[in-house]
Amino acid sequence: MFKSRAVDSKTLENNVGDAIAVPTIATTAQPPHPIAERDGARLEPDVKAVAVSCIGSGMSIIGNIECNGPAQVFGRVEGEIRASDLLIGDGAKVEGSVIAQDVTICGSVKGVVRATRVKLQSGGAVEGDIFHRSLSIEENALFEGTSRRVENPTDTAPDAHATQKKSQVSPTPPALTPLPIADLQRH
DSSP: OOOOOOOOHHHHHHHHTTSOOOOOOOOOOOOSSOOOEETTEEOOOSSOOOOOEEEOTTOEEESOEEOSSOEEEOSEEESOEEEEEEEEOTTOEEESOEEEEEEEESSEEESOEEEEEEEEOTTOEEESOEEEEEEEEOTTOEEESOEEEOSOTTOOSOOHHHHHHHHSOOOOOOOOOOOOHHHHHHO
16 A cells, blocks of 8 residues: 655755654554455455443342343342353352353352353352253362253243143042941951
């Protein structure tokens, strides 16, 4: 784009009497997200900026949280949390259900965790059930509950078999009538 011109010593010597000549180099900075145009079509940058919702360490929330994108929790939450990707940071405390595609737990969770991929990292703790497709538990992590691998862990609908079993009414046995003592002696 720009061509730099070499500055020779004669040019500097000729200009010393008039003023001090300082050679400058022209540079151009690339925009943070370059956009190229080709054949009239505009190409977008490869990396899209994704906003991450964050609950700071000094924040406490009572209620349900639903986030359309990724979220990070470093504070305290009492209620259900839903996000695409969720990080329960070191020192965070969550009391309630956690539902996301990817969950990384470094803090503590008391409640049901439902995610496609669950990572319980060192120092993290879960007290409750984990429904997952993939689960990894690092050394020095605490897990008290049951783990169940399911095909669609983020579906919160009750299990079809459990619903079917509950809806079936077990037949009641016929009422028993006592036999007279005379009948018992004949047999």
